[in-house]
Amino acid sequence: MILLDYRDKRPIYEQMVEKLENLITSGGLEALTKMPSVRSLAMELSVNPNTVQRAYAQLEQDGYLYTVSGRGSFVTAPEEWRENKQAKVLREWQTVTRQAREAGILGERLFRELEEIYGRAYHD
Amino acid sequence: MILLDYRDKRPIYEQMVEKLENLITSGGLEALTKMPSVRSLAMELSVNPNTVQRAYAQLEQDGYLYTVSGRGSFVTAPEEWRENKQAKVLREWQTVTRQAREAGILGERLFRELEEIYGRAYHD
DNA sequence: ATAAGTGTATTAAGAAGATTAATACACTTA
DNA sequence: TAAGTGTATTAATCTTCTTAATACACTTAT
Numbered sequence A, B: 001m002i003l004l005d006y007r008d009k010r011p012i013y014e015q016m017v018e019k020l021e022n023l024i025t026s027g028g029l030e031a032l033t034k035m036p037s038v039r040s041l042a043m044e045l046s047v048n049p050n051t052v053q054r055a056y057a058q059l060e061q062d063g064y065l066y067t068v069s070g071r072g073s074f075v076t077a078p079e080e081w082r083e084n085k086q087a088k089v090l091r092e093w094q095t096v097t098r099q100a101r102e103a104g105i106l107g108e109r110l111f112r113e114l115e116e117i118y119g120r121a122y123h124d
Numbered sequence C: 001a002t003a004a005g006t007g008t009a010t011t012a013a014g015a016a017g018a019t020t021a022a023t024a025c026a027c028t029t030a
Numbered sequence D: 001t002a003a004g005t006g007t008a009t010t011a012a013t014c015t016t017c018t019t020a021a022t023a024c025a026c027t028t029a030t
Helices: A012-025 A038-045 A049-061 A078-102 A107-118 B012-025 B038-045 B049-061 B078-102 B107-118
Strands: A065-068 A072-075 B065-068 B072-075
Touching: A012 A049, A012 A078, A038 A049, A049 A065, A078 A107, A078 B078, A078 B107, A107 B078, A107 B107, B012 B049, B012 B078, B038 B049, B049 B065, B078 B107
Parallel strands: none
Antiparallel strands: A065 A072, B065 B072
């Protein structure tokens, strides 16, 4: 499912939230599919069930999972979180772009990078 | 000089590094000026001198300060760190931009944001 | 009905890292 | 010489993450 990085100094549950969120939002987990149970994922990753529970609770809070008592946790449909996810990433992008401007990086430079990353041309 | 945010859960020394780096790279501290002594800044922020020392050591490692034994720490000239700073910010910008693409944000949208933030137009 | 599997909650203990504290030393400046 | 500087060391305290051992309510399959 996911792989933990033990060089990462952050708490395990945070790392799990990040990796699972990426897995879900990148389409690595189909919508409405059942997530591994708290206990089984804990076993698989050799961590405590409480740690997995904490990660799942955070993912539910953020809208990427929903839980049916007694049945399990399931991947939320993209329609539910796509907008929020985009808004979140866009805010981060704006912040970093302002930092780039502060650091003296020219707008023209970022424009070229943008073309590079998106693989298209925007003018003419 | 700087203000600590006690809601921030990161270690104090990390927070200090970030704030002082921003202060220096945004021109808030003139090049070659003397930084507050470890002891005086510790007093001002009500933290332990060791904590300030740790932040200063990191800033020196990153090239934003230099130290003269017995005299104090001084702000490095922009020429020394500008290039590294730009490279660092650019890498971060590229990462976030890829994340934006992954999240389904259109390149055209980012292009408009770029114009907004830099306050100019790039195409004809 | 029963058993097994699910999420959730609680309490306690452990482990790791950040922070404080109290010193000490070498250097520079007045 | 005295005061101010950065730096180093050692120990103790504090906080947070993590583990551990249970317990409970719910759902599904038998």
